[in-house]
Amino acid sequence: MIRFPIPPMSPIASRNVAVIGAGAAGLIAAHELRQEGHKVVVFERETQVGGTWLYMPDTESDPIGIDPARNVVHSSLYASLRTNLPREVMGYRVFPFVAKKGADRDQRRFPCHSEVLEYLKDFARDFGIYELVRFGIEVNKVELTEEGRWNVKSRRIEGKDQEKLDEVYDAVVVCNGHYTEPRLAEIPGIESWPGRQIHSHNYRHPERFQDQVVVLIGSANSAADISRELSGVAKEVHISSRSMEDGNEGKLAGYDNIWLHPMIKRVHGDGSVAFLDGKVVSADIILHCTGYKYHFPFLETNGIVTVDDNRVGPLYKHIFPPALAPRLSFVGLPWKVVPFPLFELQSKWIAGLLSGRLLLPCPKEMMAEVEDFYASLEAYGLPKRYTHNLADYQFEYDDWLASKCGCPPIEEWRKQMYADTSKRKRSHPETYRDQWQDEHLRLQAEDDFLKYLA
Ligand code: FAD
Numbered sequence: 343m344i345r346f347p348i349p350p351m352s353p354i355a356s357r358n359v360a361v362i363g364a365g366a367a368g369l370i371a372a373h374e375l376r377q378e379g380h381k382v383v384v385f386e387r388e389t390q391v392g393g394t395w396l397y398m399p400d401t402e403s404d405p406i407g408i409d410p411a412r413n414v415v416h417s418s419l420y421a422s423l424r425t426n427l428p429r430e431v432m433g434y435r436v437f438p439f440v441a442k443k444g445a446d447r448d449q450r451r452f453p454c455h456s457e458v459l460e461y462l463k464d465f466a467r468d469f470g471i472y473e474l475v476r477f478g479i480e481v482n483k484v485e486l487t488e489e490g491r492w493n494v495k496s497r498r499i500e501g502k503d504q505e506k507l508d509e510v511y512d513a514v515v516v517c518n519g520h521y522t523e524p525r526l527a528e529i530p531g532i533e534s535w536p537g538r539q540i541h542s543h544n545y546r547h548p549e550r551f552q553d554q555v556v557v558l559i560g561s562a563n564s565a566a567d568i569s570r571e572l573s574g575v576a577k578e579v580h581i582s583s584r585s586m587e588d589g590n591e592g593k594l595a596g597y598d599n600i601w602l603h604p605m606i607k608r609v610h611g612d613g614s615v616a617f618l619d620g621k622v623v624s625a626d627i628i629l630h631c632t633g634y635k636y637h638f639p640f641l642e643t644n645g646i647v648t649v650d651d652n653r654v655g656p657l658y659k660h661i662f663p664p665a666l667a668p669r670l671s672f673v674g675l676p677w678k679v680v681p682f683p684l685f686e687l688q689s690k691w692i693a694g695l696l697s698g699r700l701l702l703p704c705p706k707e708m709m710a711e712v713e714d715f716y717a718s719l720e721a722y723g724l725p726k727r728y729t730h731n732l733a734d735y736q737f738e739y740d741d742w743l744a745s746k747c748g749c750p751p752i753e754e755w756r757k758q759m760y761a762d763t764s765k766r767k768r769s770h771p772e773t774y775r776d777q778w779q780d781e782h783l784r785l786q787a788e789d790d791f792l793k794y795l796a
Contacts, residue, residue: 351669354698356380357512360494361474362481362640365393366682367674368517369466370434371689372474375515378693383511384475385496387416391466391475393519394419395459401544406630407524418521418543418564418634422571423455424775426563426767427680430787431759432458434682437465438791451784452775479507484514485642490669513669513696515689516638520675523635525652527559527606529628535609542568542631551576555623557615559606560631561585566771568631573600580615580623582606591619596772636675643670652727656712659743660730661688664708668695678733680760683752687743694747755786 351357356379361368364386375382390396397419404412425432428451433439439461441449448457466472476496483495492514498505524541532539542564552575558565561583572579581594582603594600603617609628616622636649647663647670648655658664660675671692673685694700702708719729732739737760741751759780766774778784 351512351696351698357696358510359383359513359515359696360385360481360484360492360509360511361515361517362484363393363517363519364388364391364466364471364475364477365517365519365674366395366462367519367685367689368393368515369462369469369471370682370686371515371517371673371692372471373436373469374686374689374693375696376474378697378699380693380696382474384471385479385481385494386475386477387480387499389477390463391471392459392462393417394521395455395462397421397455397459399546401546405538405540405544406526407541407543408526414522415544416519416522419455420542420545420564420568420571421547423567424450425452425455425458426763426775428452428759428763428778428784430784430791431680431756431763432682433461434465434686435753436686436794437468438787438794439682440788440791440795450775451778479505481640483642484516484640486644486666492669513671515692516641516670516672517674517685518638520636520677521634523637524630525633525635526630527632529606529609531609531611534611535615535628536611536613537625538627540627540629542629543634545629548572548575551627553577554626556580556627556629557582557606557623557625558629558631559583560633562631562633563767565631566767568629569600570597570772572629573597578623580625582617591621650726653729655716655729656709658702658708658712659739660732661692662702662708664705664712667702667705667708668692675730676732676736676739678731679736679739680756683756684736684740687740687747687749690747690749691743700746753787753790755783755790759783759787 359375359380359382361371361384364384368384372382372384394417396417398415398417400415402412402415429439448454478498478500479496480499481496485493487493492511494509494511496507524543548571551572554576555578556572556576557580558569559582569579569581579600580603584605586604591602594602605618607616607618609615613624614622615625636654646665654675661671673688695702737752737757744751762780
């Protein structure tokens with residue numbers, strides 16, 4: 343039986359911390375925790391670091407990811423993916439993502455996915471993170487102990503050796519990523535629609551869409567990239583999106599075979615797909631580019647942390663459940679952000695709070711703030727699933743964390759470069775990765791990086 347509130351932690355100390363995941367979030371969390379003097383173990387299911395950036399050619403047995411017995415593939419990268427942020431913006435602050443020489447390196451400003459993987463490997467090597475990672479080990483249970491610590495159960499997932507571990511840690515930092523469990527659009531009539539469905543999680547190459555009529559649902563980065571890639575092979579591509587503005591429907595400028603539509607109204611047993619504006623097409627495939635669900639199958643918190651309509655809550659500053667802070671934390675939940683620097687600041691704050699060098703408000707105050715935040719979302723008419731969407735205030739959030747940690751705010755050039763890129767991405771989706779006008783910002787970034795590269 344767990345007693346609440348959980349016992350307080352002793353002041354100023356080094357803790358034993360388990361980090362779950364060695365993607366971009368787990369790697370920087372491990373670094374910041376160790377910098378603060380904690381003893382860190384990183385659990386990683388795969389045999390390499392990188393998480394999402396570890397491209398996996400294989401796809402899942404269920405292309406829409408609803409069969410719980412399917413083989414789960416972690417990464418959602420497609421073969422042609424290039425970053426949607428310039429490398430200067432994207433990298434950790436402490437380890438700028440600069441172009442490296444070498445036959446296997448991509449020196450472009452918006453490089454291909456394998457270059458991001460190489461960057462993360464470089465970081466893990468240069469910062470001595472490899473020695474903290476247990477590869478091929480999956481965490482399958484994280485439970486509170488009576489003393490308010492965490493019982494972490496893990497197992498080796500491959501090979502004859504079915505090693506199982508049962509250990510106790512002072513704190514757990516969850517960095518398991520949130521781009522693996524597909525979210526699907528709800529489509530009336532889908533049970534009797536005869537075509538194929540696939541989620542972008544299982545999209546790798548366009549070839550299997552040859553000569554097909556595809557309805558692609560979504561409007562985010564993957565939808566923009568994949569629809570254009572498909573137009574080269576598919577017969578027709580129909581993009582259906584919630585954000586389609588009235589009057590913009592019709593052919594996409596510059597393409598003969600891409601059409602824009604509002605949401606799907608209904609699909610029918612004869613293969614037709616009817617949109618809200620009354621247009622109807624006969625389609626072979628529906629491709630869901632509709633995002634992902636937060637999923638923590640290993641986490642047992644006696645109902646303190648829940649996922650409700652994709653809100654992970656209650657969480658103070660998207661990181662700490664007030665009743666379990668700072669012993670349980672999440673790095674990387676926010677979306678529509680620049681992820682790596684945000685992970686870095688979240689991790690720095692967590693590390694300082696765990697050692698007792700920094701302080702949190704009391705659980706009651708944190709909870710009151712979380713409730714105010716939820717009420718403000720509701721007042722704006724935003725559904726729970728937008729809780730971790732930081733699009734309108736990501737840099738404010740970063741700078742708040744930076745001030746708590748006593749480090750400088752996000753660089754002005756980075757904020758400006760992000761804003762410029764977002765604008766260019768909207769106005770020139772085909773060319774924004776190779777043509778730009780923010781050379782002055784790039785030079786400022788290079789100048790700034792000198793202090794880390796010395
Ligand atoms: P992940 O990279 O998913 O890492 C999580 C790790 O946890 C994985 O290694 C996984 O194996 C491990 N794990 C999970 N569960 C367990 C367990 N139970 N036990 C042990 N290990 C476990 N960001 C950008 O900055 N720029 C981009 O251009 C960009 N493009 C993207 C394109 C796509 C298609 C997607 C899906 C994402 C993109 N992102 C981009 C966002 C990207 O996800 C983040 O940049 C970042 O890589 C996420 O890191 P993470 O560590 O939070 O999660």
